[in-house]
Amino acid sequence: MSALWAWILLVGSVTVAVTVVEGGRRLLAGRLSRGRPGVRATAPGCAAPAFVTAVVASANAAMPYRLLDGGMENAVEHVLRIAAIGAVTWLLLRISFAVTDPALNRLTRVEGARNVRARRARTQMMLVRRILAVVVVIVALGTALFTFPQVRALGAGLLASAGVAGLVVGIAARPSIGNLFAGLQIAFSDALRLDDVVVVEGEWGRVEELTLSYVVVKVWDDRRLILPVSYFTESPFENWTRHGSRIIGSVFLHVDWSVPVPELRKVLYAYLQEHPLWDRVDWTLQVTEVLPNGLVQLRALMSAHDSASSFDLRCDVREHLIAYLREHHPESLPSLRADALTP
Incomplete structure (x- = not known):
């Protein structure tokens, strides 16, 4: 009978968690979002990862591990732990994107004298958001990997040779790291912004996308010129909208x-x-x-x-x-x- 009640408690915990998340979603999409379009836009984007996080967290808390076999108990606990890390990571990424998307959309529609400041803020916001997303994903992957005992043992061994390993990784990843710092330099030095009109490689176009590794320039005839970010810190180029769009x-x-x-x-x-x-x-x-x-x-x-x-x-x-x-x-x-x- 105790085993039956344990499973009933598990189902009840999951049901309560899902109900709480659904109630929060309805509040965000309804009463709490009156006069706040940003809140209304946030709720649909975060609903799916919020439900998954609630289910995994409640299942992990109420799972009757003592009723499982020894090997099965460890496997289920490990899977739920990794699932919880993945769900929380997914939820954090969706929240960050849902919160910043309304601001980015407003900045896209700014015209006139404030257009330059709007494009600068939009470029910096997008790059910072991408950097934070990369950091969150790397931390999540590292946390998930270190749930394996073998990986923890390997990590302890690598710490002893961290200097050599860091040197090897730095040499191997030099182009990627260079592009990363070049992207940060471009974003915060205000040398290049989204929607800037530039002339590069003899082509006239507009900056359509600016990431941490490459820049997409939409040429006047709808072709796309894709260049590494480091190109814009190492090579001269014309920026026709540096101080204004006029x-x-x-x-x-x-x-x-x-x-x-x-x-x-x-x-x-x-x-x-x-x-x-x-x-x-x-x-x-x-x-x-x-x-x-x-x-x-x-x-x-x-x-x-x-x-x-x-x-x-x-x-x-x-x-x-x-x-x-x-x-x-x-x-x-x-x-x-x-x-x-x-x-």
Whole structure:
């Protein structure tokens, strides 16, 4: 009869633990989350690991080990201990991601003058979160391994030769360790951030992903350029959004000397006034060069909120100016002159 009650106690403990977790989940998803979208978003992501942790912890506490055979008792206790380590690790990781995801989503939507600070905070938060996740997983694996007596004995032997072992591991893991420190350096030196516009290896693109080992740059034609993090600490690269996302674009036109520059300047300003991509800060139209082939070079400058808007704005301005010259001043289009010498 005592054995039956022991098993009933085990089932009851697991049931109570699951009920408590379900009650907490309902509170977080309902009454406690009113006006707190971050709390509401946290509950679904942590539900599964919370249930597993509750089941494993209650089973480990109420398991009637004395009713099991000697070998079976040790095996069941060992399995439950490893399962508890894994469940707690899973729960900690899900909590950390669920808590930080709402903040990261808010930072993604920040525009204007605060965009640079938002991208800096988002980059640092993501890298710190990844570092903490790696540390938690390594500690969990070490704790699980040291539940085996053979591993504990091996660990004690390795401590005697820790210097040699550390030297060997350091040499073998030098690239990974270098990338790890490079990632930390980039994150906290503010040299590179998520969504920064960069030019690397002759390619123009935007930083799409920044991890502890590599950086993914989304090139303008949707290709992905994957580079080790150490590349950005050892090689020069262009960062077009280092201090802000605002950028000045240029359009060059090679035209005839007869081009009416003041009139074209008014046309450019009138077009920019109606264009939604111009940020209404900087613009100009200047004659910047007299070319050896008998043409003059015009340079139109206009500012935009970011590099993508600047590219589209430049294309639109170029098309508009060419169309205007072709329609109203065809004599200003590029033409080559030649003198016929008579004998």
